[in-house]
Amino acid sequence: MAEVEKTLESVGQLEAGNLTQNMRGLSMIASLAPMLGFLGTVTGLLLFFFMVSTTFVDLSRQLDIQLPDTQGADVVQDVQRHVVELSAQDTLRLDRVDIKLSELTSQLKQRVGKARHRSVEIRADKRLPYGRVIAVLGHVLQADIQDIAVAVR
Numbered sequence: 001m002a003e004v005e006k007t008l009e010s011v012g013q014l015e016a017g018n019l020t021q022n023m024r025g026l027s028m029i030a031s032l033a034p035m036l037g038f039l040g041t042v043t044g045l046l047l048f049f050f051m052v053s054t055t056f057v058d059l060s061r062q063l064d065i066q067l068p069d070t071q072g073a074d075v076v077q078d079v080q081r082h083v084v085e086l087s088a089q090d091t092l093r094l095d096r097v098d099i100k101l102s103e104l105t106s107q108l109k110q111r112v113g114k115a116r117h118r119s120v121e122i123r124a125d126k127r128l129p130y131g132r133v134i135a136v137l138g139h140v141l142q143a144d145i146q147d148i149a150v151a152v153r
Contacts, residue, residue, distance in 0.1 A: 094111075104140070112143065117146060120140050124150075
């Protein structure tokens with residue numbers, strides 16, 4: 001009987017060794033799974049923050065909102081927003097007035113004056129060549145505009 005117990009014990013130890021040999025791959029997967037989950041979480045959060053922080057302007061979807069007046073301290077908001085429009089027919093407008101590209105920088109400088117915060121929205125037809133829009137953007141930058149928005153639909 002003692003010999004049977006010894007045989008069973010030695011066979012049991014041998015089989016346990018065989019079972020643990022095949023566990024190496026499973027233990028690696030088990031140790032990597034939490035890291036992959038964390039990577040997915042971080043990637044998702046970065047994507048979410050990028051989407052939230054990106055601002056697009058679409059005038060056709062803006063609501064007509066009348067903001068209430070404040071009763072507190074005087075709030076001075078020295079912001080001037082100008083709109084530069086480029087049509088598919090290559091017409092350039094600044095605040096709904098037709099102008100030439102060569103006049104854009106000087107017209108913007110004249111209109112913004114000494115405002116602390118200068119803002120321009122560029123509305124360009126999607127059929128225009130990319131270079132034409134970049135040329136307008138260059139003139140806006142030469143006018144020392146700090147805030148530039150590009151309207152999209």
